[in-house]
Amino acid sequence: MSLLNTDEWMRSVDVPVYAGNGEGAPRPRGVPQTLQFRNGIPFQTVTNRATAPPGPTAPWDKHDPRWGTNRPSTASNAPAAVPTRKPSWLAYDGVKLQWRGYFEDLETTKRTGLPRVRKCFITYHLEDGTVDVREPREVNSGIVQGPLLHRMPCDNANGERMSFRDISVGEPVTIFSRTYNVLGCDEFTRAFLAKEGVHVPPEIPFPHERDPEPPKGQFKSAPSVMPAAAGAPPRLPDATVGGGGGVSVRFNSEGVAVEVGTGGGVDDARGSTGVRPAPPSAIAGLKEAAGRQFLAYDRRVLRFFGTCEVPAGGDDARLVGSTRNFVVHYYLADDTVEVLEVMPGNAGREPYGKFLKRQKLPKATLNPGGGYRYGVGIRPASDETLRARRREPDGFYHWRDFRVGEDVVVFGLVLTLRDCDEHTKAWYAAECGLTDDDFPSMPPPAGPPPIPPRVVPPNVSGIGSEADSLNSVYRLVPKVPKKDVSFDEWLINQGQVMRFTGKLVDGPGKPPVPENEKARTFVVSFFLEDNTLAVFEPPVPNSGYPGGKYLERRPARKASGSNAYLRARDCRVGAVLEIKGTWMRLNAADDATLAIMEARPKEFPGSDARAVVTALTQAIARAGSPAAKELSRLCAVEDAKLGGGGAMVLNRAAFLNVMCELCAHAPGLGEFVDAQRLITLWRVLPKVSFDPTQTRLPAGVPREALGEDHALIADVFETLSVPFER
Numbered sequence: 001m002s003l004l005n006t007d008e009w010m011r012s013v014d015v016p017v018y019a020g021n022g023e024g025a026p027r028p029r030g031v032p033q034t035l036q037f038r039n040g041i042p043f044q045t046v047t048n049r050a051t052a053p054p055g056p057t058a059p060w061d062k063h064d065p066r067w068g069t070n071r072p073s074t075a076s077n078a079p080a081a082v083p084t085r086k087p088s089w090l091a092y093d094g095v096k097l098q099w100r101g102y103f104e105d106l107e108t109t110k111r112t113g114l115p116r117v118r119k120c121f122i123t124y125h126l127e128d129g130t131v132d133v134r135e136p137r138e139v140n141s142g143i144v145q146g147p148l149l150h151r152m153p154c155d156n157a158n159g160e161r162m163s164f165r166d167i168s169v170g171e172p173v174t175i176f177s178r179t180y181n182v183l184g185c186d187e188f189t190r191a192f193l194a195k196e197g198v199h200v201p202p203e204i205p206f207p208h209e210r211d212p213e214p215p216k217g218q219f220k221s222a223p224s225v226m227p228a229a230a231g232a233p234p235r236l237p238d239a240t241v242g243g244g245g246g247v248s249v250r251f252n253s254e255g256v257a258v259e260v261g262t263g264g265g266v267d268d269a270r271g272s273t274g275v276r277p278a279p280p281s282a283i284a285g286l287k288e289a290a291g292r293q294f295l296a297y298d299r300r301v302l303r304f305f306g307t308c309e310v311p312a313g314g315d316d317a318r319l320v321g322s323t324r325n326f327v328v329h330y331y332l333a334d335d336t337v338e339v340l341e342v343m344p345g346n347a348g349r350e351p352y353g354k355f356l357k358r359q360k361l362p363k364a365t366l367n368p369g370g371g372y373r374y375g376v377g378i379r380p381a382s383d384e385t386l387r388a389r390r391r392e393p394d395g396f397y398h399w400r401d402f403r404v405g406e407d408v409v410v411f412g413l414v415l416t417l418r419d420c421d422e423h424t425k426a427w428y429a430a431e432c433g434l435t436d437d438d439f440p441s442m443p444p445p446a447g448p449p450p451i452p453p454r455v456v457p458p459n460v461s462g463i464g465s466e467a468d469s470l471n472s473v474y475r476l477v478p479k480v481p482k483k484d485v486s487f488d489e490w491l492i493n494q495g496q497v498m499r500f501t502g503k504l505v506d507g508p509g510k511p512p513v514p515e516n517e518k519a520r521t522f523v524v525s526f527f528l529e530d531n532t533l534a535v536f537e538p539p540v541p542n543s544g545y546p547g548g549k550y551l552e553r554r555p556a557r558k559a560s561g562s563n564a565y566l567r568a569r570d571c572r573v574g575a576v577l578e579i580k581g582t583w584m585r586l587n588a589a590d591d592a593t594l595a596i597m598e599a600r601p602k603e604f605p606g607s608d609a610r611a612v613v614t615a616l617t618q619a620i621a622r623a624g625s626p627a628a629k630e631l632s633r634l635c636a637v638e639d640a641k642l643g644g645g646g647a648m649v650l651n652r653a654a655f656l657n658v659m660c661e662l663c664a665h666a667p668g669l670g671e672f673v674d675a676q677r678l679i680t681l682w683r684v685l686p687k688v689s690f691d692p693t694q695t696r697l698p699a700g701v702p703r704e705a706l707g708e709d710h711a712l713i714a715d716v717f718e719t720l721s722v723p724f725e726r
Contacts, residue, residue, distance in 0.1 A: 088126065088127060088128075088129075089127045089128060092126035092127045093127050094127070095125075095126045095127065096123050096124060096125045096126065097123070097124045097126065097164055097167075097185070097188075097189040097192060097193075098121060098122070098123050098124075098185060098186050098188075098189055099121070099122045099124075099167055099169070099182050099183075099184065099185045099189065100119070100120070100121055100122075100182075100183055100184055100185070101119075101120060101121075101122065101180050101181045101182040101183045101184075102117050102118060102119050102120060102180070102181055102183065102206065102207075103117075103118060103120060103178060103179060103180045103181065104116070104117060104118075104179075105117075105118055117207070118135055118143075119135065119136060119206070120133055120134065120135045120136075120148060120180060121133070121134055121135075121136070122167060122173070122175075122180060122182070123151075124162075124164045124167065125151065126164070128153075129153060129161060129162070129163065130151045130152055130153050130154075131149065131151070131152070131153070131154045131162060131175065132147065132149055132150055132151040132152070133147075133148045133149035133175065133180070134146060134147045134148055134149075135148055139298065139299070140294075140295050140298050149175065149176065154175050154176065157174055162175075164193070164198075165198060167182060168182065168198075168200075168201070169182050169183070169184055169185060169200055169201045169202075169203070169204065170182065170183075170201045170204055183203065183204040183205070183206060184203040184204060185200065290334075293332075293333065293334070294333045294334065297332035297333045298333045299333070300331075300332040300333065300427075301329050301330065301331055301332070302329070302330040302332065302399055302402070302420070302423075302424045302427060303327065303328070303329055303330075303420060303421045303423070303424055304327070304328040304330070304402060304404070304417045304419070304420045304424065305325070305326075305327060305328075305417070305418055305419045305420065306325075306326045306327075306328055306408070306415035306416055306417045306418060307323050307324065307325055307326065307415070307416055307418055308323070308324045308326065308413055308414060308415050308416070309322075309323060310322050310323075310324060324341060325341070325342040325344075326339055326340065326341050326342065326355065326415055327339070327340045327341075327342060328402075328408065328415065328417070329358075330399050330402060331358065332399065335360060335396065335398060335399070336358045336359055336360055336361075337356065337358070337359065337360070337361040337397060337410075338354065338356060338357065338358040338359075339354070339355045339356035339410055339415070340354055340355060341355045355410075356410055356411070360396045360397075361396060361397040361408075361410065362395060362396055362397075363395060363396060363397060363401075363409070364409040364411075364412070400432070402417060403417065403438075404417050404418065404419060404420055404438075404439045404440060404442070405417065405418075405440050405442055416442075418442040419439075419441075419442065420439065425439060466554070466555070467481035467555075468481060483530050485529070485530050485531065489529075490529050490530065493528035493529045494529050495529065496527075496528040496529065496596060497525050497526070497527055497528070497592075497593075498525070498526040498528065498568065498571055498589070498593040498596060498597075499523060499524070499525050499526075499589065499590050499592070499593055500523075500524045500526075500571065500573065500586040500587070500588065500589045500593065501521060501522070501523060501524070501586070501587050501588045501589075502521070502522040502523070502524045502535070502577075502584045502585060502586050502587065503518065503520070503521065503522070503584065503585055503587055504517050504518060504520060504522075504582055504583065504584055505518075505576065505583050505584070505585045506583065507576065507578075507583030510581070510582060510583055513582070513583075516544070519543075520537060520543075520545060521537070521538060522535050522536065522537050522550055522584065523535070523536045523537075523538065524571070524577075524579075524584070524586060525553075526566070526568060526571045527553065528568055528596075530555075531555060531565065531566070531567060531568070532553050532554055532555055532556075533551065533553070533554065533555070533556040533566055533579075534549075534551060534552065534553035534554075535549075535550040535551035535579060535580075535584075536548070536549060536550060537549075537550045550579075550580070551579055551580060556577075556579065557578075558570065558577075558578070559578050560578065560581065568603065569603050569604065571586065572586065572597070572604060572606055572607075572676045573586055573587065573588060573589050573606075573675045573676045573679055574586065574587075574674050574675030574676055587675075589679075594607065594679065594680075594683065597676075598680070598683075604676075606674065606676030606677050606680060607676065607680050608680070609680055609681075609683070609684045612677045612680045612681055612684075613681065613684060613719060613720075615677075616669075616673065616677070616681065616720060617720055617721045619666075619669045619673075620666070620669065620720055620721075620722060621721070623666045623669060626666070627662065627666040627669065628722045628723065630661075630662055630665050630666060631658070631662055631717070631720075631722060632724075634657075634658040634661050634662060635650065635658055635713045635716070638650055638654040638655075638657060638658055639713065641654070642654070642695065642701065642705065645695065645696055646694055646695045646696045647690065647691065647692075647694045647695050648712060648713045648714070649688065649690055649710040649711065649712055649713065650710065650711055650713060650716065651690075651705065651708045651709065651710050652682060652708065652709060655678075655682055655685075655711065655716070656678055656682070658716075659673060659678050659681070660678075681719070682711070684719065685711040685715055685716060685719060686711065686712075686715055687709045687710065687711060688710055688711065688712055689710070690705065690706060690708070690710045692706070
């Protein structure tokens with residue numbers, strides 16, 4: 001059977017009838033997708049449902065792309081519908097219209113006898129057509145304010161869904177049986193309504209005659225607690241509240257209690273107290289005055305800055321004579337006082353929250369024998385104390401008693417008020433008419449003695465570096481100190497070490513070195529990568545010294561008490577360094593160190609071969625023929641020491657002896673020659689091998705001399721530009 005007839009053969013095969021196959025079996029019907037997105041906007045497309053259903057297809061059509069090309073298409077040929085406008089929830093996302101207005105409360109006020117007027121804001125959200133109403137919050141209003149209607153869909157008077165066209169300036173709108181009077185709207189709302197063709201009337205002012213200003217001493221948004229009267233409120237009579245042993249009260253012209261004291265309405269053995277009993281109206285007046293004072297002056301605080309000199313005889317004698325700083329807060333709402341102490345850093349005392357908790361501050365009475373007397377304490381006040389308090393109308397401190405430059409006694413602690421903030425000055429200027437001249441500028445108290453500059457003690461222990469020791473002071477768990485070396489310098493000098501041999505010598509300011517210590521030899525190493533110094537003493541058996549590390553690797557100072565540290569240019573042959581409180585001279589250096597110094601002529605001028613030869617040649621030329629004759633004589637003496645003479649060579653020790661003797665005899669030559677320059681000159685001379693057969697006594701040449709470097713005497717004369725005569 002050919003492949004082309006396979007389809008027909010498959011169709012001719014009888015398939016048994018089973019559930020889901022055969023006549024009446026449900027056939028799958030494709031459900032078209034109508035929700036699409038274009039340019040980020042979702043919309044629904046319209047499909048042609050009258051299109052004939054697709055015919056049967058072979059099972060393999062969807063797998064092999066070569067088959068199924070003549071299969072009818074299942075896609076709709078109808079053009080996709082494009083929405084004409086965006087949906088409201090997308091076009092007006094986050095856009096809202098706002099109106100302002102007021103509504104009448106169910107309660108009435110005593111001040112006007114009319115329903116209370118409350119302001120509100122009506123907001124209409126365009127994205128979903130919801131409405132919310134809120135009332136602006138006011139401090140101490142006495143009523144619950146904030147959201148009045150949470151955001152939700154509302155109906156208008158006709159029972160239909162409320163639209164922004166139902167809210168108009170100047171017309172009342174009813175929302176859930178509450179009528180709101182619309183007075184105006186914001187600029188955006190006015191522009192939007194004008195664009196939509198809605199006429200917006202002009203703004204309507206708030207009806208202040210419905211909510212007049214309250215009398216002085218009463219909060220604005222609270223209902224009146226007293227009938228309104230022309231002018232100022234009536235003055236309340238002075239009274240004693242509570243009957244016998246009550247409280248005596250005196251009111252000012254504003255109806256605020258300004259003087260409160262302990263009183264009583266009973267007579268004692270000494271006669272009447274002189275305070276009349278309080279009528280019921282005075283008790284009500286006290287409550288009304290306290291309420292008016294709280295509403296008018298809540299969150300109004302006067303702030304003063306004071307100091308106190310610690311007297312002798314206190315708990316801590318170390319604080320005597322010192323100054324303590326305080327901040328005094330006076331609360332106008334209830335005439336209470338709070339005292340806070342400003343604790344300086346590292347004061348040595350435990351910090352606490354408040355020096356005096358907020359309370360009424362009683363005035364103190366000076367005792368004849370010294371100290372202060374109060375009518376408060378652990379024990380109840382005696383009758384004599386109560387009678388003395390009744391004779392003193394001002395029992396507690398008032399804001400009128402606080403003045404800059406005067407003292408305030410806080411339970412025995414005398415505070416001197418030295419300054420106040422700008423708000424406090426403005427309060428006194430408005431209430432008492434005071435000016436800046438009434439607030440004298442008091443000089444600040446003498447502060448603590450100046451802290452002397454911290455001097456880092458020298459590290460004489462030999463354990464760790466100075467930076468390590470100082471880090472243990474800064475941190476409980478010391479960290480490795482950072483090295484003060486640039487990365488470029490460290491990279492160039494990495495692994496380069498200058499090594500010298502050293503000896504202890506006598507020097508100024510130090511005791512003389514004992515003879516047994518002068519024989520000690522040290523190896524001084526200077527590390528160029530981080531400018532550190534280390535000293536090692538080779539151990540010598542039976543010397544009495546253990547040897548080992550004499551100085552741990554660390555930055556070393558040039559001298560005791562100096563802030564300058566040793567650098568590479570300070571280390572050279574012949575230099576004397578102060579190490580661990582002793583003087584040490586560098587006697588020699590290895591070849592690697594000399595090569596490092598010769599590679600840096602600017603940093604080590606004593607290793608510049610050309611400059612050294614030129615300077616020494618000019619110095620011998622100025623000395624004249626005596627210097628040349630002396631040089632010849634000294635070379636002949638040293639040559640005779642080597643096998644009786646005749647080889648005409650000098651080893652390193654003989655060359656140094658010749659030059660040192662020449663500098664000692666030739667005037668003016670010593671200032672141009674030092675140990676480092678002599679070593680540089682020796683390294684310049686060409687070296688030759690020594691032949692003992694050329695000497696007069698070959699057998700007298702020591703064996704160790706055969707392995708040393710030698711230079712011809714003729715080369716020495718030629719290098720110094722001195723004529724040589726054999």
